[in-house]
């Protein structure tokens with residue numbers, strides 16, 4: 001079957017027809033759309049996913065980096081099954097929330113934690129906390145970094161933003177010290193926070209430079225502004241988060257993905273005096289709700305997932321990433337990243353590339369993202385490398401024919 005015919009099967013499948021009748025483009029998440037229609041997952045086991053046509057792929061997407069142990073990890077399922085017997089959500093807190101916060105505090109040394117249902121909410125709320133704490137308005141963030149879909153972090157001028165909603169947001173090229181210095185001079189004493197991702201996926205997953213990170217840390221401290229490090233993706237890279245590799249301590253971090261053990265999650269963590277803005281006992285607290293925030297299913301799954309992802313597991317998985325990156329680089333594939341996260345940077349059609357790898361039995365992110373899981377073995381890495389290398393060759397050949 002040709003690559004075109006392979007794709008077509010999904011476009012003409014009854015799921016695609018039914019889905020498009022009730023959902024624009026046939027699903028709910030812009031990020032998972034592939035043309036003519038995405039495959040629909042039916043079964044996830046370990047590092048493999050089977051779709052509605054029975055096609056099996058090694059999952060290197062892992063729900064956009066969140067499934068650190070792949071699918072249906074027994075320890076997580078057992079713990080969640082027990083929670084299901086005793087109630088899944090309450091109008092009062094549960095001990096499971098304390099346990100996850102304790103574990104995260106012990107690992108990262110960030111003093112206080114608050115949970116939400118997504119990284120988007122976490123980023124939105126961290127920015128609000130920074131503004132409330134400093135009494136200032138301006139946020140600096142960096143070009144190309146993805147921080148979810150709140151109004152202040154989507155690209156300026158994006159459709160649906162009201163005029164002026166981002167007037168207090170400056171977007172600068174990451175790593176450009178001169179631009180940063182000019183911006184803080186211009187903003188003066190009105191800088192509330194700098195939001196930075198040290199391994200920005202959508203901007204190409206090139207690790208931030210130490211000098212620049214130190215410079216931002218020093219400038220924010222000097223100006224009495226906050227440094228918010230977005231660790232939603234990168235927390236998986238080190239027990240204390242990716243910032244620990246830079247020996248830098250944020251005032252606030254945002255987290256998500258792996259800390260929910262496969263269930264919806266987000267978190268803001270950081271300095272006790274900053275998180276005090278949420279204290280309902282103060283006169284004008286920042287409001288933080290979320291009907292399902294910190295529900296016991298997510299909190300329990302997250303705790304178990306992290307217990308199963310200790311220092312040894314983290315360095316083994318990062319090591320797997322280094323091995324895979326090396327295999328790809330030595331075959332001439334352009335790839336960036338760090339540890340268990342990487343991004344293929346081929347200047348080829350991402351949709352075509354996604355389908356080529358999927359057909360060869362490897363599922364990536366639609367932007368060429370790979371996130372490894374502890375469910376993978378060395379033999380899986382071999383298969384992944386082979387599929388990616390052959391797909392790059394196929395897409396390059398197709399490009400040169402056109």
Ligand SMILES: Cc1ncc(COP(=O)(O)O)c(C=O)c1O
Pocket residue numbers: 064117118119120121123146147148149197201230231232233256257265266
């Ligand atoms: C760095 C970063 N921040 C924030 C988010 C938003 O998280 P969520 O998709 O859980 O809303 C993402 C999502 O991919 C992310 O990669």
